[in-house]
Amino acid sequence: xxxxxxxxxxxxxxxxxxxxxxxxxxxxxxxxxxxxxxxxxxxxxxxxxxxxxxxxxxxxxxxxxxxxxxxxxxxxxxxxxxxxxxxxxxxxxxxxxxxxxxxxxxxxxxxxxxxxxxxxxxxxxxxxxxxxxxxxxxxxxxxxxxxxxxxxxxxxxxxxxxxxxxxxxxxxxxxxxxxxxxxxxxxxxxxxxxxxxxxxxxxxxxxxxxxxxxxxxxxxxxxxxxxxxxxxxxxxxxxxxxxxxxxxxxxxxxxxxxxxxxxxxxxxxxxxxxxxxxxxxxxxxxxxxxxxxxxxxxxxxxxxxxxxxxxxxxxxxxxxxxxxxxxxxxxxxxxxxxxxxxxxxxxxxxxxxxxxxxxxxxxxxxxxxxxxxxxxxxxxxxxxxxxxxxxxxxxxxxxxxxxxxxxxxxxxxxxxxxxxxxxxxxxxxxxxxxxxxxxxxxxxxxxxxxxxxxxxxxxxxxxxxxxxxxxxxxxxxxxxxxxxxxxxxxxxxxxxxxxxxxxxxxxxxxxx
Numbered sequence: 001x002x003x004x005x006x007x008x009x010x011x012x013x014x015x016x017x018x019x020x021x022x023x024x025x026x027x028x029x030x031x032x033x034x035x036x037x038x039x040x041x042x043x044x045x046x047x048x049x050x051x052x053x054x055x056x057x058x059x060x061x062x063x064x065x066x067x068x069x070x071x072x073x074x075x076x077x078x079x080x081x082x083x084x085x086x087x088x089x090x091x092x093x094x095x096x097x098x099x100x101x102x103x104x105x106x107x108x109x110x111x112x113x114x115x116x117x118x119x120x121x122x123x124x125x126x127x128x129x130x131x132x133x134x135x136x137x138x139x140x141x142x143x144x145x146x147x148x149x150x151x152x153x154x155x156x157x158x159x160x161x162x163x164x165x166x167x168x169x170x171x172x173x174x175x176x177x178x179x180x181x182x183x184x185x186x187x188x189x190x191x192x193x194x195x196x197x198x199x200x201x202x203x204x205x206x207x208x209x210x211x212x213x214x215x216x217x218x219x220x221x222x223x224x225x226x227x228x229x230x231x232x233x234x235x236x237x238x239x240x241x242x243x244x245x246x247x248x249x250x251x252x253x254x255x256x257x258x259x260x261x262x263x264x265x266x267x268x269x270x271x272x273x274x275x276x277x278x279x280x281x282x283x284x285x286x287x288x289x290x291x292x293x294x295x296x297x298x299x300x301x302x303x304x305x306x307x308x309x310x311x312x313x314x315x316x317x318x319x320x321x322x323x324x325x326x327x328x329x330x331x332x333x334x335x336x337x338x339x340x341x342x343x344x345x346x347x348x349x350x351x352x353x354x355x356x357x358x359x360x361x362x363x364x365x366x367x368x369x370x371x372x373x374x375x376x377x378x379x380x381x382x383x384x385x386x387x388x389x390x391x392x393x394x395x396x397x398x399x400x401x402x403x404x405x406x407x408x409x410x411x412x413x414x415x416x417x418x419x420x421x422x423x424x425x426x427x428x429x430x431x432x433x434x435x436x437x438x439x440x441x442x443x444x445x446x447x448x449x450x451x452x453x454x455x456x457x458x459x460x461x462x463x464x465x466x467x468x469x470x471x472x473x474x475x476x477x478x479x480x481x482x483x484x485x486x487x488x489x490x491x492x493x494x495x496x497x498x499x500x501x502x503x504x505x506x507x508x509x510x511x512x
Contacts, residue, residue: 011105012095012098012099012103012104012105012107012108012109013095013099013108015095015105015108015109015112016091016092016094016095016096016108016109016112017092019091019095019109019112019113019116020088020089020091020092020095020112021088022116023084023087023088023091023115023116023125024084024085024087024088026116026347027080027083027084027087027125027126027347028077028081028084030126030347030348030349031076031077031080031083031084031126031127031347031348032075032076032077032080032348033348033349034348034381034384034385035076035384035385035387035388036076036079036384036387036421036424037127037128037129037380037383037384038383038384038387038416038417038420039127039129039383039417040065040079040127040128040129040420041387041416041417041419041420041421041423041424042416042417042419042420042439042440043061043062043064043065043128043129044065044069044079044420044423044424045416045419045420045423045424045441046061046062046065046440047062047063047064047065047066047069048066048423049062049440049444050062050063050066051216052212052213052215052216053213053216053217053220053224054439054440054443055223055224055227055439055440055442055443055511056224056227056439056440056511057130057171057224058168058169058170058171058172058213059169059213060130060133060166060169060170061129061130061133061170064082064128064133065079065128068081068082068128074424079128080126080127080128082128082132082133083124083125083126083127083128083129083132083133084125084126086125086132086133086135086136087121087124087125087132089136089139090115090121090125090135090136090139090305091112091115091116092112093136093139093140093143093305094111094112094114094115094139094305094306094308094309095108095109095111095112095309096108096143097111097139097142097143097146097305097306097309097310098110098111098112098308098309098310098312098313100143100146100147100150101146101272101273101276101309101310101313102272102313103309103312103313103316104316106312106315106316106328107309107312107313107315107316108309108312109312109332110259110308110311110312110315110316110331110332111305111308111309111311111312113332113335113336114252114253114256114259114260114304114305114308114311114312114335115304115305115308116339117253117256117335117336117338117339117342118251118252118253118256118301118304118339119250119251119252119253119342119343119345119346120251120252120298120301120346121135121301122339122342122343122346122347123346123347123380124298124301126346126347126348127380130170130171131171131298133167133170133171134167134170134171134173134174134302135301135302135305137163137164137166137167137170137171137174137302138167138174138177138302138303138305139302139305139306140163140167141160141163141164141167141174141177141178141181142177142279142303142305142306144156144159144160144163145160145181145276145278145279146276146279146306148160148193149190149193149275149276149278149279150275150276151275154193154196154198155198156198157193157198157199157201157202158198158201158202158205159202160202161201161202161203161204161205161206162202162205162206162209164177164178164202164206165205165206165207165208165209165210166209168206168209168210168213169209169210169213172224173299173302176286176289176290176299177282177286177302177303178203178206179285179286179289180281180282180283180285180286181278181279181282182194183281183282183285184277184278184279184280184281184282184285185199185278187278187281188277188278188281190275190277190278220443223443223511226511227439227511227512230511230512231512232294234512235512236294236296238294239294239295239296239297241291243297244290244291244294244295244297245291247297247298248297248300251297251298251301252301252304252308253335253338253339253342254338255331255334255335255338256308256335258311259308259311259312259314259315259331260304260307260308260310260311261307261311262310262311262314262315263306263307263308263309263310263311263312263313263314264280264283264284264307264310264311265314266310266311266313266314267279267280267283267307267310268280268281270314272313272317273310276310279306282303283303283306283307286300286303287300315328315331341362344358345358345359345362345364345378346378346380348381348384352376352377352381352385352481355377355381356376356377359377359378373484373485374484375481375482375483375484376480376481377481379483381481382481382482382483383417383482383483385479385481385482386477386478386479386481386482386486386487387417387421387424387425388421388425389477389478389479390418390421390457390477390479390486390489391421391422391425391426391429391431392425392429393475393476393477393491394411394422394429394431394455394457394491395426395429395430395431396474396475397455397474397475397491397493398411398429398430398431398455399430400474401453401493405453407449408449408450408451408452408453409432409451409453409454409455410432410435410446410447410449410451410453410454410455410501411426411431411432411433411434411435411454411455411456411457412434412435412436412454412455412456412457412459412508413434413435413436413438413441413456413457413458414436414438414456414457414458414459414489415436415438415458415510416436416438416439416440416441417486418434418436418457418458418486419434419435419436419438419441420434422434422457433447435447436508437505437507437508437509437510438510438512439510439511439512442508442509442510442511445505446501446502446505451497451501452495452496452497453493453494453495454467454468454492454493454494455491455492455493455494456490456491456492456494457477457489457490457491457492458486458489459490459492460490461473461490461492464492464494465494466498467494467497467498467499467504467507468494468495468496468497468498469495469496469497469498470494470495470496471492471493471494471495472492472493473490473491473492474491474492474493475490475491476488476489476490476491477489477491
């Protein structure tokens with residue numbers, strides 16, 4: 001390895017770029033081996049109803065879904081190219097953060113590799129969800145914060161604010177990062193930045209970019225607050241602090257924990273970390289808030305590229321004894337080995353039957369973050385099975401109707417996954433668009449067609465009977481690998497409505 005100053009300047013970025021490219025290729029080669037994920041159907045549907053907001057998320061992911069479909073059609077690999085690229089960018093940013101913190105090629109490569117092999121990122125950059133883009137947004141903001149706190153141009157706050165505003169249009173959780181940065185600066189000498197106009201101008205810019213979504217929320221009665229309240233009360237399982245902390249270790253790969261913990265220690269106590277101490281306080285503040293509010297453990301994962309970068313710098317700064325030379329060589333080798341073992345648990349590599357046996361051999365059972373029966377696979381994988389089979393059975397029920405009945409028939413799904421799958425696969429089966437009371441589907445309404453027949457999936461005969469006088473079960477969903485609450489569901493045909501659909505519609509509302 002070239003150890004001259006020029007060699008050190010080029011070796012680190014080259015290594016990091018190679019790991020970033022490898023990350024993208026890993027996802028491109030594996031991410032289309034199963035099928036669409038529940039939320040991906042929903043975001044595609046949202047892309048067909050572009051607005052400044054939705055019941056359970058801001059607008060950016062819908063815009064990106066529409067763009068992906070315009071570019072790649074119905075290709076799963078095409079839809080998931082964006083999160084794969086987001087993964088490569090995050091790996092690259094982790095290396096850049098290590099370099100900005102003063103780390104050499106080893107620190108830069110270690111930070112990038114830590115992001116590349118962590119299960120939470122392997123999974124997060126596979127699926128087309130808000131999470132992939134949220135991680136990139138946090139990483140960009142933290143990278144800019146490092147540069148500014150180290151003496152960079154204070155005008156960098158404007159760029160940070162712009163990225164934060166776009167990040168907020170993707171996921172509201174960026175607010176926690178901004179609050180953490182504010183608290184961190186208050187608690188450290190970095191508060192001097194708050195005596196200038198630049199952070200405030202950056203914050204104003206972020207708010208201006210985010211404002212149309214806030215206006216949309218106000219116009220629609222703040223549905224996201226209602227959604228979050230219902231999710232806490234009825235959906236999300238309680239998470240004890242010890243379990244939350246354990247999940248951080250498991251999500252990041254257990255063998256990386258000594259490094260990112262060392263990174264936090266370096267930021268809080270190390271001489272080299274003094275200019276960036278505000279970032280250590282930011283992490284501790286956000287961690288405390290998430291534990292207090294019983295947030296899902298993965299909500300904190302966007303912060304760890306920074307801690308891995310700081311940890312790489314801490315290790316890189318240790319004396320080069322013979323023992324330390326061996327440790328430095330062993331760390332990436334062990335990470336790659338354990339990452340390879342963990343990869344089939346989060347990447348769609350193995351057929352489902354083999355994956356089930358693999359999970360059994362590893363004695364892994366995914367801790368539930370929601371209140372339901374556990375699936376045979378992980379929840380992420382289970383939510384990629386059974387959708388088209390369900391749509392095909394709904395189509396058979398629809399085709400059993402006369403042409404006149406089909407003209408007056410609506411297809412009602414109990415949740416946005418079912419509705420989104422019907423909207424995605426339905427055209428090839430001749431189905432109309434689905435309607436549902438779940439989240440944004442409720443706001444989109446039942447349409448204007450006269451309806452006196454419904455085909456429902458996921459509803460009980462008793463519930464449909466409250467709205468229709470005649471209810472007949474015609475089929476049931478079947479898939480051994482899907483989520484338990486999507487298996488063996490009745491497909492019902494309801495006739496003779498007790499009231500016009502427009503009057504019944506308000507009772508279908510389900511924000512959760």
